[in-house]
């Protein structure tokens with residue numbers, strides 16, 4: 526199925542997406558697998574609509590072109606929309622308090638379905654309401670336990686690290702959700718990272734902008750960068766060094782580092798079906814929120830900006846011999862970092878509860894993902910990180926069910942031949958799967 530970004534059935538697909546997201550919320554709340562399956566079915570039906578080369582006029586156009594993909598429920602909704610121009614079920618969902626709250630709250634970086642529902646159950650109606658309540662809660666202070674009523678305590682997620690991520694997501698919500706990352710900004714950041722790697726570790730690195738931008742989107746919710754090196758193994762440590770350098774340059778608001786957890790069993794028959802559902806992989810990666818200045822959309826300033834970043838590092842004795850950061854510097858800086866101590870400080874940094882006007886602050890908070898990939902796994906990582914999510918899920922299911930192969934962002938394992946199938950390009954992966962190549966611009970399922 527080829528799904529371009531711009532297609533002929535936007536309003537029908539949007540209606541099905543509403544039902545898919547609603548089922549996803551229900552799955553998050555109840556953990557009932559039937560909602561997971563429903564969400565998938567509505568997303569698949571929406572993808573069929575996106576793949577049509579003309580506007581849908583009758584339901585048979587759809588059932589003829591994608592017979593296996595359209596379920597009865599989706600057919601009922603589409604038929605109603607075609608006949609009357611509206612769907613009572615879709616209207617009821619979009620008008621419901623639960624759907625609106627869950628949609629708004631799960632858009633916050635660091636807030637999952639379970640926490641969003643917990644907040645909703647406590648009467649939290651909006652992101653600004655959550656921010657306000659958390660600020661009040663924090664103002665109570667550690668020593669005034671008795672003042673914390675149970676409702677406010679319930680607002681807090683479990684675990685310390687998640688807590689800082691959530692605080693970042695709430696404090697900088699206006700930047701992260703209402704001001705999408707533009708292609709020019711993402712390209713600037715890619716060039717900055719490429720130049721920093723050259724300075725820190727010498728030549729041989731490739732930095733690729735992946736995710737929605739590589740599928741032709743002009744804006745995105747984040748900037749996803751895959752980093753690899755011509756020599757297998759030389760990519761190791763690149764992401765943690767970059768995180769340290771960005772931190773030393775004062776660009777990081779919050780960042781978490783995940784070490785490489787790849788083992789050969791990932792590329793073997795020994796895998797769980799659960800892994801097929803998950804997009805998680807085992808690469809070294811850094812998930813951060815950085816400040817990007819308003820002028821940082823012009824790649825011609827990258828050389829100068831890298832010089833100024835390196836000057837800050839050089840003050841601490843970086844040798845620039847292609848070895849990355851010197852050991853002393855590496856020890857002094859952590860790739861896990863948070864620029865604020867309290868939620869109130871984070872909100873102040875953002876310019877107040879509503880977030881300062883962009884112009885007066887001069888920078889925006891931006892979500893960035895840096896992923897270090899060994900050259901031998903690069904084609905598979907590129908396929909996985911290009912997405913989109915539904916495309917990945919269906920390609921992996923196709924590999925498993927139709928080809929008896931296990932596809933992940935690390936490789937492809939043929940379960941019958943008991944062998945992994947190396948690939949140096951995405952085209953080769955499609956060949957292994959016996960499929961025609963689908964360019965990224967048609968992976969917007």
Ligand code: DGT
Nearest residue numbers: 736737745746747804805806909910912913914934
């Ligand atoms: P955006 O940023 O709103 O334009 O949307 P995307 O499509 O760039 O989505 P994003 O940034 O969440 O993720 C990029 C793609 O990478 C997405 O299709 C799924 C995949 N992906 C996301 N997180 C992970 C992960 O942890 N591991 C793997 N293998 N893939 C991931």
Ligand code: MG
Nearest residue numbers: 736737747749
């Ligand atoms: Mg993205």
